Amino acid sequence: MAGPKRRTTGRISGENVVIEVAWLYYQDGLNQKDIADRLGISRATVVNYLQEARERGMIRISLASPAFTNHRAAVELVEKFGLTAAYVIPDEDADEVETFYRVVRGAAAWLPDLLEPGDRLGLAWGKTIYDMAEATEKTRMEDVAVLQLVGSMATPYGFTAEACSTRLAQRLGAQVYNLHAPAILSNPGLAEALRAEPIIHSQLARLETCNKFLFSVGTVESDSHIVGSGLATQADLDWHLEHGARGVICGRFIDAEGNAIHGPLDDRMIGIPLESLVGLDMGILVTPGTDKTEASLAAIRGGYVSHFVTCLSVAEKLLAVD
Template sequence: MAVTTRRRNLAQVSGENAVIQVAWMYYQDGRNQQEIAETLGISRATVVNYLQEAREKGLIRITLAAPAFTTHRLALELTERFGLRGAYVIPDEGTEAEEGFLRVVRGAANWLPDLIAPGDRLGVAWGRTVYELAEMVEPMPVEDLTILQLVGSMATPYGFTAEACSTRLAQRLRARCLNLHAPAIVSRAALAEELREEPILKAQLDQLETVNKLLFSVGTATSDSHIVLSGLATRADLDWYVAQGAVGVICGRFIDAEGRQLPGPMEDRMIGVPLPRLVGLEMGILITPGMDKVAATRAAIRGGYVTHLVTGTTVAEALLAAP
Protein backbone atom coordinates (compact mmCIF):
# COMPACT_ATOMS: atom_id res chain seq x y z
CA MET A 1 0.00 0.00 0.00
CA ALA A 2 2.83 2.40 0.88
CA VAL A 3 4.55 1.81 -2.45
CA THR A 4 1.28 2.38 -4.32
CA THR A 5 0.78 5.67 -2.49
CA ARG A 6 4.29 6.84 -3.32
CA ARG A 7 3.75 6.02 -6.98
CA ARG A 8 0.51 7.96 -6.98
CA ASN A 9 2.23 10.93 -5.32
CA LEU A 10 5.04 11.03 -7.87
CA ALA A 11 2.59 10.57 -10.72
CA GLN A 12 0.80 13.73 -9.59
CA VAL A 13 4.02 15.72 -10.05
CA SER A 14 4.59 17.26 -13.46
CA GLY A 15 7.32 15.76 -15.62
CA GLU A 16 9.92 18.48 -15.06
CA ASN A 17 9.23 18.64 -11.31
CA ALA A 18 9.73 14.88 -11.10
CA VAL A 19 13.07 15.29 -12.84
CA ILE A 20 14.07 18.05 -10.42
CA GLN A 21 12.97 16.00 -7.43
CA VAL A 22 15.06 13.01 -8.50
CA ALA A 23 18.05 15.24 -9.30
CA TRP A 24 17.83 16.90 -5.88
CA MET A 25 17.71 13.62 -4.03
CA TYR A 26 20.70 12.30 -5.99
CA TYR A 27 22.99 15.35 -6.05
CA GLN A 28 21.95 17.28 -2.95
CA ASP A 29 20.80 14.56 -0.54
CA GLY A 30 23.49 12.12 -1.65
CA ARG A 31 21.09 9.20 -2.04
CA ASN A 32 21.87 6.44 -4.52
CA GLN A 33 19.67 5.45 -7.42
CA GLN A 34 18.20 2.39 -5.70
CA GLU A 35 17.24 4.39 -2.61
CA ILE A 36 15.53 7.03 -4.74
CA ALA A 37 13.65 4.38 -6.69
CA GLU A 38 12.39 2.72 -3.50
CA THR A 39 11.43 6.00 -1.86
CA LEU A 40 9.47 7.27 -4.85
CA GLY A 41 8.09 3.90 -5.90
CA ILE A 42 9.60 4.01 -9.40
CA SER A 43 12.05 1.80 -11.20
CA ARG A 44 15.78 2.38 -11.08
CA ALA A 45 15.72 2.74 -14.88
CA THR A 46 13.32 5.66 -14.49
CA VAL A 47 15.67 7.28 -12.01
CA VAL A 48 18.54 6.92 -14.51
CA ASN A 49 16.38 8.44 -17.26
CA TYR A 50 15.38 11.38 -15.06
CA LEU A 51 19.01 12.10 -14.16
CA GLN A 52 19.99 11.98 -17.83
CA GLU A 53 17.15 14.35 -18.70
CA ALA A 54 18.26 16.75 -15.97
CA ARG A 55 21.78 16.87 -17.46
CA GLU A 56 20.48 17.34 -21.02
CA LYS A 57 18.19 20.19 -19.96
CA GLY A 58 20.98 21.94 -18.08
CA LEU A 59 19.13 21.62 -14.77
CA ILE A 60 22.29 20.42 -13.07
CA ARG A 61 25.92 21.41 -13.41
CA ILE A 62 28.87 19.20 -12.63
CA THR A 63 32.25 20.93 -12.60
CA LEU A 64 35.59 20.46 -10.94
CA ALA A 65 36.85 23.39 -8.89
CA ALA A 66 39.29 25.63 -10.75
CA PRO A 67 42.22 25.02 -8.36
CA ALA A 68 42.35 21.42 -9.59
CA PHE A 69 43.60 22.84 -12.88
CA THR A 70 45.20 26.17 -11.95
CA THR A 71 47.47 24.60 -9.33
CA HIS A 72 48.44 21.70 -11.58
CA ARG A 73 52.22 21.33 -11.81
CA LEU A 74 52.20 22.33 -15.49
CA ALA A 75 49.97 25.32 -14.79
CA LEU A 76 52.36 26.62 -12.17
CA GLU A 77 55.35 26.06 -14.44
CA LEU A 78 53.64 27.97 -17.27
CA THR A 79 52.88 30.96 -15.07
CA GLU A 80 56.45 31.10 -13.78
CA ARG A 81 58.13 30.48 -17.13
CA PHE A 82 56.07 32.97 -19.16
CA GLY A 83 55.16 35.52 -16.51
CA LEU A 84 51.44 34.75 -16.67
CA ARG A 85 48.99 35.56 -13.89
CA GLY A 86 47.20 32.25 -14.29
CA ALA A 87 47.04 29.05 -16.32
CA TYR A 88 44.36 26.36 -16.49
CA VAL A 89 45.68 23.02 -17.74
CA ILE A 90 43.33 20.19 -18.76
CA PRO A 91 44.51 16.55 -18.88
CA ASP A 92 44.33 15.41 -22.51
CA GLU A 93 46.80 12.56 -22.77
CA GLY A 94 45.55 9.77 -25.02
CA THR A 95 42.59 11.71 -26.37
CA GLU A 96 41.69 12.15 -30.02
CA ALA A 97 42.10 15.66 -31.43
CA GLU A 98 38.39 16.50 -31.27
CA GLU A 99 37.96 15.22 -27.73
CA GLY A 100 41.03 17.13 -26.59
CA PHE A 101 39.73 20.29 -28.28
CA LEU A 102 36.36 20.04 -26.53
CA ARG A 103 38.00 19.35 -23.16
CA VAL A 104 40.09 22.51 -23.34
CA VAL A 105 37.15 24.63 -24.50
CA ARG A 106 35.00 23.21 -21.71
CA GLY A 107 37.73 24.13 -19.23
CA ALA A 108 37.82 27.68 -20.56
CA ALA A 109 34.03 27.90 -20.28
CA ASN A 110 34.20 26.75 -16.67
CA TRP A 111 36.97 29.21 -15.77
CA LEU A 112 35.65 32.29 -17.58
CA PRO A 113 33.05 33.27 -14.94
CA ASP A 114 35.88 33.48 -12.38
CA LEU A 115 37.82 35.88 -14.61
CA ILE A 116 35.18 38.46 -15.45
CA ALA A 117 33.64 41.02 -13.13
CA PRO A 118 30.83 43.57 -13.12
CA GLY A 119 31.62 46.54 -15.33
CA ASP A 120 34.07 44.67 -17.56
CA ARG A 121 34.23 45.40 -21.27
CA LEU A 122 35.27 42.07 -22.75
CA GLY A 123 36.60 42.12 -26.29
CA VAL A 124 35.87 38.88 -28.15
CA ALA A 125 37.73 37.49 -31.15
CA TRP A 126 36.17 34.98 -33.53
CA GLY A 127 36.59 31.35 -34.53
CA ARG A 128 35.33 27.93 -33.58
CA THR A 129 37.10 27.92 -30.22
CA VAL A 130 35.40 31.11 -29.04
CA TYR A 131 32.02 30.08 -30.45
CA GLU A 132 32.09 26.66 -28.78
CA LEU A 133 33.05 28.32 -25.49
CA ALA A 134 30.04 30.62 -25.80
CA GLU A 135 27.83 27.57 -26.28
CA MET A 136 29.33 25.78 -23.26
CA VAL A 137 29.52 28.57 -20.68
CA GLU A 138 26.86 28.31 -17.99
CA PRO A 139 24.15 30.97 -18.34
CA MET A 140 24.68 33.56 -15.63
CA PRO A 141 24.08 37.31 -15.38
CA VAL A 142 27.12 39.54 -14.90
CA GLU A 143 26.17 43.04 -13.87
CA ASP A 144 27.04 45.82 -16.31
CA LEU A 145 29.10 43.49 -18.52
CA THR A 146 29.64 44.51 -22.15
CA ILE A 147 30.77 42.12 -24.89
CA LEU A 148 32.46 43.77 -27.87
CA GLN A 149 33.03 42.26 -31.32
CA LEU A 150 36.63 43.05 -32.22
CA VAL A 151 36.65 42.10 -35.91
CA GLY A 152 34.14 43.00 -38.63
CA SER A 153 31.90 40.46 -40.33
CA MET A 154 33.00 38.05 -43.02
CA ALA A 155 31.47 35.63 -45.48
CA THR A 156 32.21 32.22 -44.02
CA PRO A 157 30.96 28.67 -44.53
CA TYR A 158 31.05 28.19 -40.75
CA GLY A 159 28.47 29.12 -38.16
CA PHE A 160 31.04 30.84 -35.99
CA THR A 161 31.20 34.28 -37.59
CA ALA A 162 32.54 37.16 -35.53
CA GLU A 163 29.10 38.54 -34.71
CA ALA A 164 27.82 35.06 -33.82
CA CYS A 165 30.64 34.64 -31.28
CA SER A 166 30.04 37.94 -29.51
CA THR A 167 26.25 37.73 -29.65
CA ARG A 168 26.05 34.18 -28.29
CA LEU A 169 28.44 34.91 -25.42
CA ALA A 170 26.49 38.06 -24.52
CA GLN A 171 23.26 36.06 -24.46
CA ARG A 172 24.74 33.46 -22.11
CA LEU A 173 26.11 36.09 -19.71
CA ARG A 174 23.10 38.42 -19.98
CA ALA A 175 25.46 41.13 -21.15
CA ARG A 176 25.17 44.10 -23.43
CA CYS A 177 26.53 43.31 -26.89
CA LEU A 178 28.24 45.81 -29.21
CA ASN A 179 28.78 44.39 -32.70
CA LEU A 180 30.55 45.95 -35.68
CA HIS A 181 28.21 46.65 -38.59
CA ALA A 182 30.84 46.39 -41.29
CA PRO A 183 32.86 43.76 -43.16
CA ALA A 184 36.19 42.68 -41.69
CA ILE A 185 38.00 43.54 -44.91
CA VAL A 186 37.08 45.46 -48.05
CA SER A 187 38.55 45.67 -51.53
CA ARG A 188 40.25 49.07 -51.26
CA ALA A 189 42.07 50.98 -48.55
CA ALA A 190 40.25 54.19 -49.49
CA LEU A 191 36.88 52.48 -49.03
CA ALA A 192 37.92 51.17 -45.61
CA GLU A 193 38.99 54.66 -44.58
CA GLU A 194 35.65 56.11 -45.66
CA LEU A 195 33.73 53.43 -43.77
CA ARG A 196 35.70 54.06 -40.60
CA GLU A 197 34.57 57.69 -40.72
CA GLU A 198 30.88 56.86 -41.07
CA PRO A 199 29.31 58.19 -37.84
CA ILE A 200 27.61 54.93 -36.80
CA LEU A 201 30.67 52.78 -37.46
CA LYS A 202 33.06 55.36 -36.03
CA ALA A 203 31.10 55.30 -32.76
CA GLN A 204 31.32 51.50 -32.69
CA LEU A 205 35.06 51.54 -33.37
CA ASP A 206 35.54 54.16 -30.66
CA GLN A 207 33.90 51.77 -28.20
CA LEU A 208 36.67 49.24 -28.88
CA GLU A 209 39.11 51.65 -27.26
CA THR A 210 37.38 50.96 -23.93
CA VAL A 211 38.10 47.20 -23.90
CA ASN A 212 39.79 46.11 -20.67
CA LYS A 213 39.81 42.31 -21.15
CA LEU A 214 40.36 40.09 -24.17
CA LEU A 215 39.07 36.60 -24.95
CA PHE A 216 40.67 34.90 -27.94
CA SER A 217 42.30 31.90 -29.55
CA VAL A 218 45.30 32.62 -31.73
CA GLY A 219 45.08 31.44 -35.35
CA THR A 220 47.69 29.62 -37.39
CA ALA A 221 49.50 30.88 -40.48
CA THR A 222 48.79 27.79 -42.58
CA SER A 223 46.70 27.04 -45.65
CA ASP A 224 43.96 25.41 -43.55
CA SER A 225 43.71 28.36 -41.17
CA HIS A 226 40.31 29.97 -40.60
CA ILE A 227 41.66 33.26 -41.92
CA VAL A 228 42.11 31.64 -45.34
CA LEU A 229 39.12 29.29 -45.36
CA SER A 230 36.80 32.14 -44.33
CA GLY A 231 38.01 34.29 -47.21
CA LEU A 232 39.45 36.97 -44.97
CA ALA A 233 42.89 36.38 -46.51
CA THR A 234 43.72 34.86 -49.87
CA ARG A 235 46.32 32.16 -50.28
CA ALA A 236 48.54 34.81 -51.89
CA ASP A 237 48.09 37.03 -48.82
CA LEU A 238 49.07 34.12 -46.58
CA ASP A 239 52.17 33.29 -48.60
CA TRP A 240 53.26 36.94 -48.53
CA TYR A 241 52.92 37.23 -44.74
CA VAL A 242 54.59 33.87 -44.09
CA ALA A 243 57.52 35.05 -46.19
CA GLN A 244 57.73 38.05 -43.85
CA GLY A 245 57.90 35.76 -40.81
CA ALA A 246 54.24 35.28 -39.84
CA VAL A 247 53.60 32.45 -37.35
CA GLY A 248 50.09 33.30 -36.13
CA VAL A 249 46.99 35.44 -36.40
CA ILE A 250 45.21 37.55 -33.78
CA CYS A 251 41.90 39.18 -34.69
CA GLY A 252 42.68 38.89 -38.40
CA ARG A 253 46.17 40.40 -38.11
CA PHE A 254 49.35 38.41 -38.74
CA ILE A 255 52.04 38.36 -36.06
CA ASP A 256 55.66 37.23 -36.12
CA ALA A 257 57.46 34.94 -33.64
CA GLU A 258 57.87 37.82 -31.18
CA GLY A 259 54.19 38.70 -31.31
CA ARG A 260 54.73 41.86 -33.35
CA GLN A 261 52.10 42.77 -35.91
CA LEU A 262 53.37 42.47 -39.48
CA PRO A 263 52.43 45.46 -41.61
CA GLY A 264 51.27 44.44 -45.04
CA PRO A 265 48.76 44.74 -47.88
CA MET A 266 45.74 43.67 -45.80
CA GLU A 267 46.09 46.11 -42.91
CA ASP A 268 44.74 49.26 -44.59
CA ARG A 269 41.71 47.36 -45.88
CA MET A 270 40.65 45.88 -42.53
CA ILE A 271 37.98 47.12 -40.15
CA GLY A 272 38.34 46.16 -36.52
CA VAL A 273 40.32 46.78 -33.39
CA PRO A 274 43.94 47.94 -33.97
CA LEU A 275 46.16 45.13 -32.74
CA PRO A 276 48.38 47.35 -30.52
CA ARG A 277 45.23 48.22 -28.54
CA LEU A 278 45.13 44.60 -27.30
CA VAL A 279 48.64 44.62 -25.84
CA GLY A 280 48.96 45.00 -22.08
CA LEU A 281 45.28 44.88 -21.22
CA GLU A 282 44.08 44.22 -17.68
CA MET A 283 43.51 40.64 -18.79
CA GLY A 284 44.14 38.63 -21.94
CA ILE A 285 42.57 35.16 -21.88
CA LEU A 286 44.03 32.85 -24.51
CA ILE A 287 42.56 29.42 -25.28
CA THR A 288 44.91 27.01 -27.05
CA PRO A 289 43.22 23.67 -27.72
CA GLY A 290 45.67 22.04 -30.12
CA MET A 291 49.32 21.34 -30.91
CA ASP A 292 49.03 23.19 -34.23
CA LYS A 293 48.93 26.46 -32.28
CA VAL A 294 52.02 26.05 -30.12
CA ALA A 295 54.22 28.46 -32.09
CA ALA A 296 51.42 31.01 -32.41
CA THR A 297 50.68 30.76 -28.69
CA ARG A 298 54.31 31.38 -27.79
CA ALA A 299 54.29 34.42 -30.08
CA ALA A 300 51.09 35.79 -28.52
CA ILE A 301 52.60 35.47 -25.04
CA ARG A 302 55.80 37.18 -26.12
CA GLY A 303 53.79 39.98 -27.71
CA GLY A 304 52.08 40.88 -24.44
CA TYR A 305 48.53 39.79 -25.33
CA VAL A 306 48.22 37.05 -22.71
CA THR A 307 47.84 37.09 -18.93
CA HIS A 308 45.82 33.88 -18.58
CA LEU A 309 46.15 30.69 -20.63
CA VAL A 310 43.81 27.70 -20.98
CA THR A 311 45.27 24.62 -22.67
CA GLY A 312 45.83 20.88 -22.45
CA THR A 313 48.74 19.02 -20.93
CA THR A 314 50.27 18.17 -24.33
CA VAL A 315 50.42 21.81 -25.41
CA ALA A 316 51.66 22.87 -21.98
CA GLU A 317 54.52 20.39 -22.16
CA ALA A 318 55.40 21.53 -25.70
CA LEU A 319 55.47 25.18 -24.60
CA LEU A 320 57.73 24.36 -21.68
CA ALA A 321 60.02 22.13 -23.73
CA ALA A 322 61.08 24.92 -26.07
CA PRO A 323 64.21 26.93 -25.23
Protein backbone atom coordinates in the same frame (compact mmCIF):
# COMPACT_ATOMS: atom_id res chain seq x y z
CA MET B 1 20.28 1.06 -1.58
CA ALA B 2 17.49 2.56 -3.60
CA GLY B 3 14.28 3.22 -1.72
CA PRO B 4 10.84 2.02 -2.82
CA LYS B 5 9.16 3.59 -5.79
CA ARG B 6 7.27 6.49 -4.37
CA ARG B 7 6.26 8.47 -7.45
CA THR B 8 5.75 8.10 -11.13
CA THR B 9 5.85 10.63 -13.91
CA GLY B 10 2.10 10.37 -14.01
CA ARG B 11 2.08 12.45 -10.85
CA ILE B 12 5.03 14.65 -11.80
CA SER B 13 4.89 16.52 -15.05
CA GLY B 14 6.61 19.15 -17.11
CA GLU B 15 9.33 21.15 -15.42
CA ASN B 16 8.74 19.43 -12.09
CA VAL B 17 9.97 16.04 -13.24
CA VAL B 18 13.16 17.60 -14.61
CA ILE B 19 13.78 19.29 -11.24
CA GLU B 20 12.96 16.07 -9.37
CA VAL B 21 15.44 14.03 -11.43
CA ALA B 22 18.14 16.70 -11.07
CA TRP B 23 17.62 16.85 -7.29
CA LEU B 24 17.73 13.09 -6.83
CA TYR B 25 20.91 12.83 -8.87
CA TYR B 26 22.92 15.85 -7.69
CA GLN B 27 21.60 16.39 -4.15
CA ASP B 28 20.46 12.96 -2.93
CA GLY B 29 23.27 11.14 -4.72
CA LEU B 30 21.13 8.49 -6.40
CA ASN B 31 22.50 6.91 -9.56
CA GLN B 32 20.56 6.88 -12.82
CA LYS B 33 19.20 3.36 -12.29
CA ASP B 34 17.97 4.20 -8.78
CA ILE B 35 16.15 7.27 -10.12
CA ALA B 36 14.60 5.30 -12.98
CA ASP B 37 13.34 2.66 -10.54
CA ARG B 38 12.02 5.21 -8.07
CA LEU B 39 10.14 7.26 -10.67
CA GLY B 40 9.06 4.36 -12.86
CA ILE B 41 10.81 5.65 -15.98
CA SER B 42 13.60 4.35 -18.19
CA ARG B 43 17.26 5.09 -17.56
CA ALA B 44 17.45 6.76 -20.98
CA THR B 45 14.70 9.14 -19.90
CA VAL B 46 16.67 9.99 -16.76
CA VAL B 47 19.69 10.83 -18.92
CA ASN B 48 17.52 13.07 -21.12
CA TYR B 49 16.07 14.88 -18.11
CA LEU B 50 19.55 15.51 -16.67
CA GLN B 51 20.70 16.93 -20.00
CA GLU B 52 17.61 19.14 -20.16
CA ALA B 53 18.32 20.41 -16.63
CA ARG B 54 21.84 21.41 -17.66
CA GLU B 55 20.67 23.09 -20.87
CA ARG B 56 18.00 25.05 -19.00
CA GLY B 57 20.51 26.31 -16.46
CA MET B 58 18.90 24.51 -13.50
CA ILE B 59 22.21 23.07 -12.37
CA ARG B 60 25.87 24.00 -12.49
CA ILE B 61 28.74 21.56 -12.58
CA SER B 62 32.20 22.89 -11.84
CA LEU B 63 35.59 21.80 -10.60
CA ALA B 64 37.52 24.11 -8.30
CA SER B 65 39.88 26.29 -10.34
CA PRO B 66 42.90 25.77 -8.03
CA ALA B 67 43.02 22.12 -9.11
CA PHE B 68 44.06 23.37 -12.55
CA THR B 69 45.79 26.68 -11.80
CA ASN B 70 48.01 25.05 -9.16
CA HIS B 71 48.92 22.16 -11.45
CA ARG B 72 52.71 21.75 -11.76
CA ALA B 73 52.67 22.66 -15.46
CA ALA B 74 50.45 25.69 -14.81
CA VAL B 75 52.84 27.04 -12.17
CA GLU B 76 55.83 26.46 -14.47
CA LEU B 77 54.11 28.26 -17.38
CA VAL B 78 53.47 31.27 -15.15
CA GLU B 79 57.09 31.35 -14.01
CA LYS B 80 58.63 30.76 -17.45
CA PHE B 81 56.54 33.28 -19.41
CA GLY B 82 55.65 35.85 -16.76
CA LEU B 83 51.91 35.10 -16.87
CA THR B 84 49.46 36.00 -14.14
CA ALA B 85 47.81 32.57 -14.16
CA ALA B 86 47.50 29.42 -16.25
CA TYR B 87 44.81 26.74 -16.25
CA VAL B 88 46.13 23.38 -17.46
CA ILE B 89 43.82 20.46 -18.21
CA PRO B 90 45.02 16.82 -18.35
CA ASP B 91 44.83 15.13 -21.74
CA GLU B 92 46.95 12.00 -21.39
CA ASP B 93 44.13 9.61 -22.32
CA ALA B 94 42.16 11.95 -24.58
CA ASP B 95 42.11 12.12 -28.37
CA GLU B 96 42.26 15.40 -30.29
CA VAL B 97 38.50 16.00 -30.25
CA GLU B 98 38.07 15.17 -26.58
CA THR B 99 41.04 17.37 -25.68
CA PHE B 100 39.52 20.27 -27.61
CA TYR B 101 36.26 20.06 -25.67
CA ARG B 102 38.01 19.57 -22.33
CA VAL B 103 39.94 22.81 -22.84
CA VAL B 104 36.86 24.65 -24.09
CA ARG B 105 34.84 23.55 -21.07
CA GLY B 106 37.69 24.42 -18.72
CA ALA B 107 37.94 27.92 -20.18
CA ALA B 108 34.16 28.34 -19.92
CA ALA B 109 34.25 27.31 -16.26
CA TRP B 110 37.13 29.66 -15.41
CA LEU B 111 35.94 32.75 -17.28
CA PRO B 112 33.30 33.99 -14.77
CA ASP B 113 35.98 33.94 -12.05
CA LEU B 114 38.08 36.30 -14.15
CA LEU B 115 35.40 38.95 -14.66
CA GLU B 116 34.18 41.68 -12.33
CA PRO B 117 31.77 44.63 -12.48
CA GLY B 118 32.79 47.28 -14.96
CA ASP B 119 34.70 44.94 -17.26
CA ARG B 120 34.56 45.41 -21.02
CA LEU B 121 35.53 42.06 -22.52
CA GLY B 122 36.75 42.18 -26.10
CA LEU B 123 36.03 38.97 -27.98
CA ALA B 124 37.74 37.42 -30.97
CA TRP B 125 35.97 34.80 -33.07
CA GLY B 126 36.44 31.20 -34.19
CA LYS B 127 35.29 27.70 -33.35
CA THR B 128 37.11 27.66 -30.02
CA ILE B 129 35.44 30.88 -28.89
CA TYR B 130 32.00 29.91 -30.18
CA ASP B 131 32.09 26.48 -28.52
CA MET B 132 33.37 28.07 -25.33
CA ALA B 133 30.41 30.45 -25.35
CA GLU B 134 28.09 27.47 -25.81
CA ALA B 135 29.73 25.69 -22.87
CA THR B 136 29.50 28.66 -20.48
CA GLU B 137 26.98 28.16 -17.70
CA LYS B 138 24.20 30.72 -17.56
CA THR B 139 24.86 33.40 -14.99
CA ARG B 140 24.40 37.13 -14.56
CA MET B 141 27.47 39.33 -14.44
CA GLU B 142 26.92 42.77 -12.94
CA ASP B 143 27.89 45.63 -15.30
CA VAL B 144 29.88 43.50 -17.77
CA ALA B 145 29.86 44.04 -21.52
CA VAL B 146 31.07 41.83 -24.38
CA LEU B 147 32.42 43.60 -27.47
CA GLN B 148 32.90 42.08 -30.94
CA LEU B 149 36.42 43.00 -32.03
CA VAL B 150 36.35 41.92 -35.68
CA GLY B 151 33.78 42.74 -38.34
CA SER B 152 31.45 40.13 -39.80
CA MET B 153 32.14 37.69 -42.59
CA ALA B 154 30.41 34.88 -44.41
CA THR B 155 31.84 31.64 -43.06
CA PRO B 156 31.31 27.95 -43.76
CA TYR B 157 31.42 27.10 -40.05
CA GLY B 158 27.85 27.80 -39.04
CA PHE B 159 28.73 30.76 -36.82
CA THR B 160 29.93 34.32 -37.30
CA ALA B 161 31.88 36.85 -35.24
CA GLU B 162 28.69 38.46 -33.97
CA ALA B 163 27.29 35.03 -33.06
CA CYS B 164 30.29 34.48 -30.77
CA SER B 165 29.87 37.76 -28.91
CA THR B 166 26.08 37.55 -28.75
CA ARG B 167 26.10 33.98 -27.45
CA LEU B 168 28.70 34.64 -24.76
CA ALA B 169 26.89 37.77 -23.60
CA GLN B 170 23.66 35.80 -23.33
CA ARG B 171 25.37 33.15 -21.22
CA LEU B 172 26.98 35.72 -18.93
CA GLY B 173 23.90 37.88 -18.66
CA ALA B 174 26.06 40.71 -19.99
CA GLN B 175 25.49 43.54 -22.41
CA VAL B 176 26.72 43.01 -25.97
CA TYR B 177 28.10 45.51 -28.47
CA ASN B 178 28.46 44.07 -31.95
CA LEU B 179 30.38 45.59 -34.82
CA HIS B 180 27.96 46.19 -37.69
CA ALA B 181 30.40 46.11 -40.57
CA PRO B 182 32.18 43.57 -42.80
CA ALA B 183 35.55 42.32 -41.55
CA ILE B 184 37.18 42.93 -44.93
CA LEU B 185 36.33 45.11 -47.90
CA SER B 186 37.43 44.96 -51.52
CA ASN B 187 39.60 48.07 -51.47
CA PRO B 188 41.23 50.43 -48.92
CA GLY B 189 39.22 53.46 -50.02
CA LEU B 190 35.92 51.76 -49.33
CA ALA B 191 37.15 50.58 -45.93
CA GLU B 192 38.34 54.07 -45.03
CA ALA B 193 34.99 55.55 -45.98
CA LEU B 194 33.12 52.96 -43.93
CA ARG B 195 35.30 53.59 -40.88
CA ALA B 196 34.41 57.27 -41.16
CA GLU B 197 30.66 56.58 -41.07
CA PRO B 198 29.38 57.93 -37.72
CA ILE B 199 27.88 54.63 -36.53
CA ILE B 200 30.92 52.54 -37.42
CA HIS B 201 33.29 55.22 -36.17
CA SER B 202 31.49 55.17 -32.82
CA GLN B 203 31.55 51.38 -32.63
CA LEU B 204 35.27 51.25 -33.41
CA ALA B 205 35.95 53.91 -30.77
CA ARG B 206 34.06 51.80 -28.22
CA LEU B 207 36.44 48.90 -28.85
CA GLU B 208 39.22 51.00 -27.38
CA THR B 209 37.44 50.81 -24.01
CA CYS B 210 38.11 47.06 -23.67
CA ASN B 211 40.10 46.23 -20.56
CA LYS B 212 40.06 42.45 -21.03
CA PHE B 213 40.47 40.30 -24.11
CA LEU B 214 39.41 36.69 -24.81
CA PHE B 215 40.80 34.90 -27.85
CA SER B 216 42.24 31.78 -29.43
CA VAL B 217 45.16 32.42 -31.74
CA GLY B 218 44.87 31.18 -35.33
CA THR B 219 47.48 29.19 -37.22
CA VAL B 220 49.13 30.04 -40.52
CA GLU B 221 48.74 26.59 -42.02
CA SER B 222 47.01 26.21 -45.40
CA ASP B 223 43.81 25.08 -43.63
CA SER B 224 43.81 28.12 -41.33
CA HIS B 225 40.38 29.54 -40.58
CA ILE B 226 41.54 32.92 -41.86
CA VAL B 227 41.54 31.42 -45.37
CA GLY B 228 38.54 29.15 -44.84
CA SER B 229 36.46 32.12 -43.68
CA GLY B 230 37.33 34.17 -46.75
CA LEU B 231 39.05 36.85 -44.68
CA ALA B 232 42.31 36.18 -46.54
CA THR B 233 43.16 34.39 -49.77
CA GLN B 234 45.87 31.79 -50.09
CA ALA B 235 47.98 34.46 -51.81
CA ASP B 236 47.48 36.75 -48.79
CA LEU B 237 48.57 33.94 -46.48
CA ASP B 238 51.63 33.21 -48.61
CA TRP B 239 52.64 36.89 -48.53
CA HIS B 240 52.47 36.99 -44.75
CA LEU B 241 54.36 33.70 -44.43
CA GLU B 242 57.14 35.19 -46.53
CA HIS B 243 57.23 38.06 -44.04
CA GLY B 244 57.54 35.78 -41.02
CA ALA B 245 53.93 35.14 -39.97
CA ARG B 246 53.50 32.58 -37.16
CA GLY B 247 49.97 33.27 -35.95
CA VAL B 248 46.75 35.20 -36.38
CA ILE B 249 44.97 37.33 -33.77
CA CYS B 250 41.64 38.94 -34.63
CA GLY B 251 42.30 38.45 -38.34
CA ARG B 252 45.73 40.10 -38.19
CA PHE B 253 49.10 38.39 -38.55
CA ILE B 254 51.93 38.27 -36.00
CA ASP B 255 55.51 37.09 -36.28
CA ALA B 256 57.39 34.73 -33.94
CA GLU B 257 57.86 37.51 -31.37
CA GLY B 258 54.24 38.59 -31.52
CA ASN B 259 54.89 41.75 -33.52
CA ALA B 260 52.15 42.83 -35.92
CA ILE B 261 52.95 42.25 -39.58
CA HIS B 262 51.40 45.16 -41.40
CA GLY B 263 50.49 44.08 -44.90
CA PRO B 264 48.03 44.64 -47.74
CA LEU B 265 45.06 43.36 -45.74
CA ASP B 266 45.25 45.92 -42.95
CA ASP B 267 43.95 48.88 -44.92
CA ARG B 268 40.92 46.84 -46.00
CA MET B 269 39.98 45.49 -42.56
CA ILE B 270 37.37 46.68 -40.08
CA GLY B 271 38.28 45.78 -36.53
CA ILE B 272 40.51 46.55 -33.61
CA PRO B 273 44.24 47.00 -34.38
CA LEU B 274 46.63 44.61 -32.65
CA GLU B 275 48.42 47.44 -30.87
CA SER B 276 45.25 48.08 -28.85
CA LEU B 277 45.29 44.53 -27.46
CA VAL B 278 48.69 44.70 -25.76
CA GLY B 279 48.95 45.71 -22.12
CA LEU B 280 45.28 45.31 -21.16
CA ASP B 281 44.23 44.37 -17.64
CA MET B 282 43.86 40.81 -18.85
CA GLY B 283 44.47 38.83 -22.04
CA ILE B 284 42.89 35.37 -21.89
CA LEU B 285 44.25 32.90 -24.44
CA VAL B 286 42.52 29.56 -25.01
CA THR B 287 44.66 26.97 -26.83
CA PRO B 288 42.87 23.63 -27.21
CA GLY B 289 45.48 21.66 -29.20
CA THR B 290 49.13 21.25 -30.09
CA ASP B 291 48.56 22.55 -33.64
CA LYS B 292 48.44 26.04 -32.10
CA THR B 293 51.56 25.74 -29.97
CA GLU B 294 53.80 27.90 -32.15
CA ALA B 295 51.12 30.54 -32.66
CA SER B 296 50.40 30.60 -28.91
CA LEU B 297 54.08 31.10 -28.13
CA ALA B 298 54.12 34.08 -30.50
CA ALA B 299 51.06 35.58 -28.80
CA ILE B 300 52.62 35.12 -25.36
CA ARG B 301 55.89 36.69 -26.45
CA GLY B 302 53.99 39.61 -27.96
CA GLY B 303 52.41 40.55 -24.63
CA TYR B 304 48.82 39.67 -25.51
CA VAL B 305 48.46 37.01 -22.80
CA SER B 306 48.19 37.24 -19.03
CA HIS B 307 45.91 34.23 -18.48
CA PHE B 308 46.31 31.00 -20.42
CA VAL B 309 44.00 27.97 -20.73
CA THR B 310 45.38 24.88 -22.41
CA CYS B 311 46.02 21.15 -22.17
CA LEU B 312 49.02 19.41 -20.67
CA SER B 313 50.44 18.46 -24.09
CA VAL B 314 50.62 22.10 -25.18
CA ALA B 315 51.99 23.16 -21.80
CA GLU B 316 54.81 20.61 -22.02
CA LYS B 317 55.73 21.70 -25.55
CA LEU B 318 55.91 25.33 -24.47
CA LEU B 319 57.94 24.49 -21.39
CA ALA B 320 60.45 22.66 -23.59
CA VAL B 321 61.13 25.82 -25.63
CA ASP B 322 64.58 27.30 -24.94
